[in-house]
Amino acid sequence: MTSVLVLNGPNLGRLGSREPDVYGSGTLDDLKARLEEEAPKGLTIDLRQTDDEAELIGWLHEAVDTATPVILNPAAFTHYSYALRDAASLVTKAGLLLIEVHISNPHAREEFRHTSVISAVATGVIAGFGFDSYSLALDLVARRLG
Ligand code: DQA
Numbered sequence: 001m002t003s004v005l006v007l008n009g010p011n012l013g014r015l016g017s018r019e020p021d022v023y024g025s026g027t028l029d030d031l032k033a034r035l036e037e038e039a040p041k042g043l044t045i046d047l048r049q050t051d052d053e054a055e056l057i058g059w060l061h062e063a064v065d066t067a068t069p070v071i072l073n074p075a076a077f078t079h080y081s082y083a084l085r086d087a088a089s090l091v092t093k094a095g096l097l098l099i100e101v102h103i104s105n106p107h108a109r110e111e112f113r114h115t116s117v118i119s120a121v122a123t124g125v126i127a128g129f130g131f132d133s134y135s136l137a138l139d140l141v142a143r144r145l146g
Contacts, residue, residue, distance in 0.1 A: 002043055002145060003044040004039075004045060004068065004070070004138065005046050005071070006031075006035060006046065006071045006134065007070060008048065008073045009074045010075045011051065012075050013028060015027050022109075023104065024130050031134060032045065039142070043141070046068075053081060056084060057084060060087035061087065063096060064090050064096070069097040069098070069099075069145070070088075070096065070097065070098045071101055071134060071137040071141065072100055072101065073103070077118075078100070078102070078116045079116065084117075085120075085121055088122060092122065092123055098121075098123050099123055099124055099125070099126060099137040099141070100124070100125045100126075100127075101126050101127065101137050102126075102133060103130055103131065103133060104128060
């Protein structure tokens with residue numbers, strides 16, 4: 001059984017009640033249920049969320065050690081965490097997929113969100129499609145794993 005890590009950064013545990021006009025009304029549990037339903041047979045969804053940068057970095061190290069592909073919504077860490085960027089880089093340098101996803105389109109929002117320090121070391125980026133951003137990323141992981 002292959003698994004995919006679906007990692008979520010700070011404040012994403014508040015989905016459902018957090019700015020529903022921007023992020024929609026679905027919760028992280030809804031997202032998990034949806035991805036589990038969409039995952040092809042043999043692919044397990046391991047969805048996690050943390051507000052803690054160190055924990056998120058530890059999960060990326062775990063991805064390297066277990067050769068697990070990653071779908072990552074770094075949330076606000078996207079815009080300034082060089083430590084997270086270095087950890088993300090370890091994943092892609094190990095030849096593993098790391099897809100950066102965003103629910104909203106950061107480029108259509110405040111200026112500080114226009115910069116991602118993660119994108120240059122990610123395999124690719126999907127943003128602006130609500131929870132579909134994760135579904136599209138999952139589809140890519142499934143295709144790449146063959
Ligand atoms: C986000 C966009 C970020 O700018 C923001 O800080 C988030 C969520 C998104 O999924 O749209 O927390 O990553």
